[in-house]
Amino acid sequence: MSEKVTGKAFDLKIFSRLMSFAKIYRWEFIISTLAAILLSLVSVAKPILLQEIVNTYFEEKDKEGILYFSLLMCGFLLAEVLLQFLFIYKVNWLGQHIIKDIRIKLQNHMLQFKMAYFDKSSVGKLVTRLVSDTETIAQFFGQGLFMIISDILKMFVVAVVMLFMNWKLAIIAFTILPILIYATKLFQIAIKSAFQEVRTQVANLNGFVQERVTGMNIVQLFNREKLEYQNFVKINDKHKKAHIRTVWYYSIFFPIAEILSSIAVGLMVWFGGLDIVDSGITNAGEIIAFIMMSQMLFRPLRQIADKFNTLQMGMVAGNRVFEVLDTESQITKTGTVEATHFKGDIAFKNVHFSYIQGEEVLKGLSFNVNAGETVAIVGATGAGKSTIINLVNRFYEINSGEICIDDHNIEQYTLQSLRNQIAVVLQDVFLFSDTIFNNIVLNKEGVTLNDVKNAAKEIGIHDFIMTLPGNYNYNVKERGAMLSAGQRQLIAFLRAYISDPSVLILDEATSSIDSYSEKLIQEATDKITKHQTSIIIAHRLTTIKNADRIIVMDKGEIVEQGSHLELLEKDGYYKTLYNMQFANEVA
Structure with a gap:
């Protein structure tokens, strides 16, 4: 106007x-x-x-x-x-x-x-x-x-x-x-x-x-x-x-x-x-x-x-x-299939995507993640790793290609049901100015305090929460300012776990936390990823070395795939990353 x-x-x-x-x-x-x-x-x-x-x-x-x-x-x-x-x-x-x-x-x-x-x-x-x-x-x-x-x-x-x-x-x-x-x-x-x-x-x-x-x-x-x-x-x-x-x-x-x-x-x-x-x-x-x-x-x-x-x-x-x-900037909601639970098969088929027109971030990306498999994605900054997470959740529309979960294009699922089945833990955790309990359940109906406590005990972070004043009723203030980066990550991980997702995504979830918090998250990761599809984006060896498969990306394309040991034997891009980023951790 x-x-x-x-x-x-x-x-x-x-x-x-x-x-x-x-x-x-x-x-x-x-x-x-x-x-x-x-x-x-x-x-x-x-x-x-x-x-x-x-x-x-x-x-x-x-x-x-x-x-x-x-x-x-x-x-x-x-x-x-x-x-x-x-x-x-x-x-x-x-x-x-x-x-x-x-x-x-x-x-x-x-x-x-x-x-x-x-x-x-x-x-x-x-x-x-x-x-x-x-x-x-x-x-x-x-x-x-x-x-x-x-x-x-x-x-x-x-x-x-x-x-x-x-x-x-x-x-x-x-x-x-x-x-x-x-x-x-x-x-x-x-x-x-x-x-x-x-x-x-x-x-x-x-x-x-x-x-x-x-x-x-x-x-x-x-x-x-x-x-x-x-x-x-x-x-x-x-x-x-x-x-x-x-x-x-x-x-x-x-x-x-x-x-x-x-x-x-x-x-x-x-x-x-x-x-x-x-x-x-x-x-x-x-x-x-x-x-x-x-x-x-x-x-x-x-x-x-x-x-x-x-x-x-x-x-x-x-x-x-x-x-x-009057701004039309909504994700297309033509899907009619209600996603009640995913087996967890994920497929990217020749996916092209760009945030800015003419500057492709993903260049015909194709790969599969099998149900129950834990797949790690690594690569230099700007390789397109986090973009994959954004596209699976339909935060952005792809330019061309197809993304499928359980043999259905994700556009066929209703947006709310799709996102209900995918839990994401980001590197930069956002917490509301509210109690720990409310930040975990996010007002999800049917989740009680006992449910949250039991889940916290299962993944080993209940003791940490009990040390806080007010325990689960502790107000973390704006953006979780009263907690450390590691503590915010633990809360975010429990939030993902309590949602009982079909697909778990960890986007560099341990890249900026202390060793103790990382140990807790690693133990929780091992539990939650045992019987469900998981995608892990990380730099640290402790996060990805036990993954079923590692996908190595560079400039929006896949350059290598395989297990940790298989990729080290190839003497390729992954081994170069390993020598540059992970050798000190192994030592």
């Missing part, structure tokens, strides 16, 4: 899409509209009653009449307050419920994206879309759209009453309106551009802060504090300038609007006063009423300009949110 700045308060297409979320709340919509209509009628009663009091009861010095009309005015004021409360509550209630629905839809849509989308997208900007932009959409309904409708209704009723009471004074007031409307139009065009820049800078700021906080250890390790501080100052300065630009437009428009409304009041008092002196047709009550009504006419117009800004910000935010909702 285009973000071209125009004078339009809103884009009709975006407006229609936003309003489609209000359909299920039609009664709240109707109540809000009725409250706005009644509010416009009740508010104009005050100047009419005041005119009557001044013209009739002040001149006649009728105390009872003054009291009666004063109480009547108080009644209308009370009614206006109650209607105002009902209106404000309902429109904001409606806005919050609509953004709740939008957030749910947006979050669900983002959860279905391919990994390639997140590879190219800033986390901070996505957070801005889901949190800040949707909140701005709430203001679109609560502080923008309905408030504008209410103000326009009020202005219309006031204009009609003014014409009915004294058309000459009304014409004087109306002569100022075109100038004020034109100034408002210019203000809208300028402020929309400014607010678009504000939203852009907010997203940039969020993205910058998100990345630096997440990578704070790298920032400090490489002494980048000063440089990152300077970069932050520059981005923050752009954010400040974008906001100051909006303030500058406000500081010009509102004084101009105030001057114009004051001129209108002065002209009405001057003309009305001369008319009273010359002919007596106009009366003091009318002048007082017109002063009140002119404020009711001009003030909403000034406020409408301000609310148009909110409306425009909501449009810009809606545009950004719908851009994400």
Whole structure:
């Protein structure tokens, strides 16, 4: 969708899409509209009653009449307050419920994206879309759209009453309106551009802060504090300038609007006063009423300009949110076969794949993994080892070829059932800010604490967990910061084990942990891989030397296959890797 700045308060297409979320709340919509209509009628009663009091009861010095009309005015004021409360509550209630629905839809849509989308997208900007932009959409309904409708209704009723009471004074007031409307139009065009820049800078700021906080250890390790501080100052300065630009437009428009409304009041008092002196047709009550009504006419117009800004910000935010909702980056879900349990036969058949078009990572890869077999994949960095894991789980779509499990193309399986049967332990373990138990079961139904404890005992890590404060209820904090790398690996391994997978994948799961943790994982690996298909990607000899078969990759192709001893006898690529990487470990 285009973000071209125009004078339009809103884009009709975006407006229609936003309003489609209000359909299920039609009664709240109707109540809000009725409250706005009644509010416009009740508010104009005050100047009419005041005119009557001044013209009739002040001149006649009728105390009872003054009291009666004063109480009547108080009644209308009370009614206006109650209607105002009902209106404000309902429109904001409606806005919050609509953004709740939008957030749910947006979050669900983002959860279905391919990994390639997140590879190219800033986390901070996505957070801005889901949190800040949707909140701005709430203001679109609560502080923008309905408030504008209410103000326009009020202005219309006031204009009609003014014409009915004294058309000459009304014409004087109306002569100022075109100038004020034109100034408002210019203000809208300028402020929309400014607010678009504000939203852009907010997203940039969020993205910058998100990345630096997440990578704070790298920032400090490489002494980048000063440089990152300077970069932050520059981005923050752009954010400040974008906001100051909006303030500058406000500081010009509102004084101009105030001057114009004051001129209108002065002209009405001057003309009305001369008319009273010359002919007596106009009366003091009318002048007082017109002063009140002119404020009711001009003030909403000034406020409408301000609310148009909110409306425009909501449009810009809606545009950004719908851009994400309109993004088609989902894995194709045409599969109908439910994978209840795999035997474990895996076949790659002439698979070609590239993360970036024209730069192939896998170049016609073909190999088989038999059911119950443990296959290790080794190779230099960039050989394509981890890519195999991503493709088996369908995190990415292959360019051509076929990947089969149990003689079915993996695209034939439903995505959820396919992933339920494959457990992966990655080198960089991600843990949520939650308890160890919840990080292990990930809210999987039917798994009890006793199940987790028994599984932990089977693979030998129960004692480690019991040493932690709170044991299985220990909160590991964000990304598992309270645990060491080795401890996080142990938790991830137990998470994979408790899921009872048909296929186990270890992606360099022991490459960055201590010897004690590696020993525990190696013992657990031996247990879990005994009777099921396992694929192990690793550098350490202790992880792969007992594998049934080792596949050696280089630049997206298989260069050797065989057992550890068979490959050492060939004096080929594997032996070179062994001499370079594993000889010291054997020694």
